[in-house]
Amino acid sequence: MPTIRAAILGFGTVGEGIYRILNERKKEIEEQTGYTIEVVSILVRDTKKERIPTPGVLVTDDIRDVFAQPQLDLVFEAIVGEEPAYAYLSEAISKGYDVITANKAMFAVHGPALLDQAQIAGVEIGFEATTAGGVPIIRTVKNLLAGDRIQKIQGILNGTSNFILTKMRQDEVSFKEALKEAQVLGYAEADPTDDIGGKDAFRKLMILSQLAFGKQADWETIEMRGIDQVTLEEVLDAGRCGLRYRHIAEITIDETGNLSGSVGPVLVGASHPFYGIDGVDNSIILNTDYLGALTLTGPGAGMYPTGNAMVNDYIQIIGTRKNELISN
Amino acid sequence: MPTIRAAILGFGTVGEGIYRILNERKKEIEEQTGYTIEVVSILVRDTKKERIPTPGVLVTDDIRDVFAQPQLDLVFEAIVGEEPAYAYLSEAISKGYDVITANKAMFAVHGPALLDQAQIAGVEIGFEATTAGGVPIIRTVKNLLAGDRIQKIQGILNGTSNFILTKMRQDEVSFKEALKEAQVLGYAEADPTDDIGGKDAFRKLMILSQLAFGKQADWETIEMRGIDQVTLEEVLDAGRCGLRYRHIAEITIDETGNLSGSVGPVLVGASHPFYGIDGVDNSIILNTDYLGALTLTGPGAGMYPTGNAMVNDYIQIIGTRKNELISN
Numbered sequence: 001m002p003t004i005r006a007a008i009l010g011f012g013t014v015g016e017g018i019y020r021i022l023n024e025r026k027k028e029i030e031e032q033t034g035y036t037i038e039v040v041s042i043l044v045r046d047t048k049k050e051r052i053p054t055p056g057v058l059v060t061d062d063i064r065d066v067f068a069q070p071q072l073d074l075v076f077e078a079i080v081g082e083e084p085a086y087a088y089l090s091e092a093i094s095k096g097y098d099v100i101t102a103n104k105a106m107f108a109v110h111g112p113a114l115l116d117q118a119q120i121a122g123v124e125i126g127f128e129a130t131t132a133g134g135v136p137i138i139r140t141v142k143n144l145l146a147g148d149r150i151q152k153i154q155g156i157l158n159g160t161s162n163f164i165l166t167k168m169r170q171d172e173v174s175f176k177e178a179l180k181e182a183q184v185l186g187y188a189e190a191d192p193t194d195d196i197g198g199k200d201a202f203r204k205l206m207i208l209s210q211l212a213f214g215k216q217a218d219w220e221t222i223e224m225r226g227i228d229q230v231t232l233e234e235v236l237d238a239g240r241c242g243l244r245y246r247h248i249a250e251i252t253i254d255e256t257g258n259l260s261g262s263v264g265p266v267l268v269g270a271s272h273p274f275y276g277i278d279g280v281d282n283s284i285i286l287n288t289d290y291l292g293a294l295t296l297t298g299p300g301a302g303m304y305p306t307g308n309a310m311v312n313d314y315i316q317i318i319g320t321r322k323n324e325l326i327s328n
Numbered sequence: 329m330p331t332i333r334a335a336i337l338g339f340g341t342v343g344e345g346i347y348r349i350l351n352e353r354k355k356e357i358e359e360q361t362g363y364t365i366e367v368v369s370i371l372v373r374d375t376k377k378e379r380i381p382t383p384g385v386l387v388t389d390d391i392r393d394v395f396a397q398p399q400l401d402l403v404f405e406a407i408v409g410e411e412p413a414y415a416y417l418s419e420a421i422s423k424g425y426d427v428i429t430a431n432k433a434m435f436a437v438h439g440p441a442l443l444d445q446a447q448i449a450g451v452e453i454g455f456e457a458t459t460a461g462g463v464p465i466i467r468t469v470k471n472l473l474a475g476d477r478i479q480k481i482q483g484i485l486n487g488t489s490n491f492i493l494t495k496m497r498q499d500e501v502s503f504k505e506a507l508k509e510a511q512v513l514g515y516a517e518a519d520p521t522d523d524i525g526g527k528d529a530f531r532k533l534m535i536l537s538q539l540a541f542g543k544q545a546d547w548e549t550i551e552m553r554g555i556d557q558v559t560l561e562e563v564l565d566a567g568r569c570g571l572r573y574r575h576i577a578e579i580t581i582d583e584t585g586n587l588s589g590s591v592g593p594v595l596v597g598a599s600h601p602f603y604g605i606d607g608v609d610n611s612i613i614l615n616t617d618y619l620g621a622l623t624l625t626g627p628g629a630g631m632y633p634t635g636n637a638m639v640n641d642y643i644q645i646i647g648t649r650k651n652e653l654i655s656n
Contacts, residue, residue: 021618025475032474134619136468143467146360147353147639273625276604290349290636291462291627297601298622308618311475 003036004318007066009043009088010079011059014102014129016052017307018076029311033318037074041066043088063088067095074317076310077101078129086110093117093125098321100313102129102306105194108203111210124320126313131204132157132282134305135298136312141212144288150212152287154250157204159280159300160188160195161227161247165265166278168235169244175230187280187301197226198247202263205249208284209259217251217259225264243267246274331364332646335394337371337416338407339387342430342457344380345635346404357639361646365402369394371416391416395423402645404638405429406457414438421445421453426649428641430457430634433522436531439538452648454641459532460485460610462633463626464640469540472616478540480615482578485532487608487628488516488523489555489575493593494606496563497572503558515608515629525554526575530591533577536612537587545579545587553592571595574602 006022008015022029022037030036041058043066044051051059058065063084066072075092077099079085085106089099093114101107107114107130118125128138132155144150156162160182167178179196182188194200202224206216227247235245246268251261268275273295277283282300287293299305336343350357350365358364369386371394372379379387386393391412394400403420405427407413413434417427421442429435435442435458446453456466460483472478484490488510495506507524510516522528530552534544555575563573574596579589596603601623605611610628615621627633 021475028477029475135622136471139471140464140468143464143640143644146643147349147357148636149356270604271606273604276598276601278599290632292633294463294624294626296622296624299620304618305620308476312471315474316471 001030001034001036003038004073005038005040005069005071006074006076007041007043007069007072008039009063009066009075009077009085011042011044011051012078012080013303014078014306014310015042015076017303018078018310019052019054021304021307021311025311029315033315034322035318037314040069040072067091072097074098074100074314077103078310079103080105082106082109086114089114090117093121093123096121096123098124098126098317100126100129100310100317102310104130104200104203104207108206111207112216124317126310126317127207128313129306129309131207132284132298133159133300133302134309135282135284135296135300136309137208137284137296138211139312139316140294140296141208141286144286144291144294145212148291149289150253150286151289152250152252153205153208153212153284154248155201155205155208155284156246156274156277156282157201157249157284157300158195158198158247159282160192161201162277162282163187163280164196165227165230165235165245165247168230168232169239170278172232172236174232175228196228198224198263201247201249205251205261205263209251209261213253213259215259217261221260222251223262223264227265230265238267243269244275246277248274329358329362329364331366332401333366333368333397333399334402334404335369335371335397335400336367337391337394337403337405337413339370339372339379340406340408341631342406342634342638343370343404345631346406346638347380347382349632349635349639353639357643361643362650363646365642368397368400395419400425402426402428402642405431406638407431408433410434410437414442417442418445421449421451424449424451426452426454426645428454428457428638428645430638432458432528432531432535436534439535440544452645454638454645455535456641457634457637459535460612460626461487461628461630462637463610463612463624463628464637465536465612465624466539467640467644468622468624469536469614472614472619472622473540476619477617478581478614479617480578480580481533481536481540481612482576483529483533483536483612484574484602484605484610485529485577485612485628486523486526486575487610488520489529490605490610491515491608492524493555493558493563493573493575496558496560497567498606500560500564502560503556524556526552526591529575529577533579533589533591537579537589541581541587543587545589549588550579551590551592555593558593566595571597572603574605576602
């Protein structure tokens with residue numbers, strides 16, 4: 001069986017998730033793809049940190065070691081932040097490697113350039129994991145676009161914010177207390193600014209905009225608010241009126257191709273599809289010409305959901321590559 | 329641009345939807361696939377019935393006319409009932425044509441045989457439209473299976489039943505009155521037995537079982553109940569307790585590979601994902617090893633949603649065929 005040699009850049013929750021799934025589902029993935037995948041190197045920040053055993057894998061804190069390995073085929077990238085992730089992926093593409101990323105901060109900014117670069121280099125980019133974790137929204141949008149037209153996208157795209165809003169309503173606790181619980185449970189970062197300020201949801205919206213409409217909105221034209229200004233009193237008042245706060249990112253294309261959108265807390269009633277979406281889930285409504293509305297709901301983050309999205313990207317890419325190999 | 333020559337068998341709501349979308353989105357589909365699609369023949373029951381104009385297309389009530397045309401590539405089938413649809417598709421496959429079906433009654437029974445026949449003949453079968461109309465559940469399950477394992481499927485799979493239950497609750501009308509309104513609005517057939525008796529949902533569940541678990545449950549082992557025994561009093565009583573009736577079809581695979589399931593009205597509370605699904609929508613929850621739960625919700629029927637599912641199958645099949653052509 002031919003072998004695909006892969007590197008994993010970043011070995012936090014998501015990087016480890018990829019490694020685990022590739023091992024746990026080794027046989028099924030081989031059956032599905034006709035290829036063995038071998039993780040040959042893992043890039044970490046600190047080589048001394050204790051980790052799950054990765055026998056036979058080069059674990060390094062130097063990207064040059066990764067790229068110096070012979071015959072790399074594919075790079076999984078699960079680093080946080082724009083740089084050096086963008087530089088690494090750009091180099092990987094220029095070397096002819098397929099890349100699969102979970103890095104939304106990087107991809108919202110540099111996705112368009114990377115996609116252009118990849119097209120010229122003839123390599124594939126998987127980015128399912130950048131948006132809504134385990135919810136296959138990227139693939140669903142791609143498939144829909146073939147025979148339909150998307151008019152509007154609305155999403156609960158930040159699980160941390162949704163968890164906090166849910167907690168405030170259900171347990172009648174302040175924003176601050178709910179945030180603390182999210183941090184204890186590992187749903188929020190030590191620095192939660194991007195989550196609670198709306199930036200994380202905004203980035204995912206821009207990634208969806210690029211995919212669905214072929215362009216991002218001008219970033220300055222999208223009003224962006226987080227949930228950090230929502231008070232317990234407002235949440236409870238809303239509840240008494242049968243309403244719930246949801247942090248909603250939305251973007252619409254009009255007849256002339258203009259984009260408009262917003263990111264912020266919105267009150268929804270019981271008939272809104274987002275009314276019942278509690279906890280850390282993400283949910284996205286796609287309005288299209290032919291379907292009316294299609295809603296996808298599922299885990300927006302987590303080791304296995306996000307890792308699984310990246311492994312699915314891998315299987316998809318192998319399918320493409322295999323067809324090319326056959327044709328050569 | 330190379331041409332795909334297609335026949336449409338059955339020209340009711342769904343058949344007309346396919347024809348409309350293929351025309352309305354002609355340019356986009358050509359750009360996407362690199363192929364022109366030409367509908368060369370339409371099989372109808374009554375050639376004298378008034379229809380939308382289909383210039384240049386052979387409209388016939390004799391299947392032999394369809395199969396006598398030279399160079400057919402693809403058959404869209406949107407007939408109601410097991411026969412003669414199965415015989416037609418079996419003949420189409422034996423002639424080497426790809427087939428795309430929306431016929432759930434036929435496919436629940438003959439799907440396994442058709443899939444076997446297609447594999448031997450080297451042709452493709454699209455059946456996205458058999459289950460949950462415009463909701464891309466078949467493709468989502470197929471993609472998930474590559475890197476994950478499905479444990480359980482739960483669905484609101486019959487839009488007519490869900491509409492009737494919604495109507496009874498919201499308007500406080502009897503089952504009989506709600507059914508009448510569903511018929512007036514075109515949501516229910518003149519003979520609604522299969523919808524309200526649970527058979528329609530049962531068939532879709534078996535199609536999903538075949539796909540997700542590689543086999544159907546023994547039909548006799550699945551308890552099947554419809555909504556026709558649910559009274560207005562029960563609906564209102566449930567409402568007073570914060571509960572709603574949903575008609576749910578579900579199937580689970582256990583560790584040893586045994587299937588168990590049921591089809592029938594179930595009371596759900598406000599935290600259940602189906603609680604908020606009102607009207608004619610379908611909704612499906614997939615429980616998997618890696619994702620936890622993924623929920624898809626959207627239009628379960630209709631000219632455009634169902635036609636669109638079939639056109640998406642076509643685009644998918646062309647992708648497969650194109651890769652094969654390149655490789656030969």
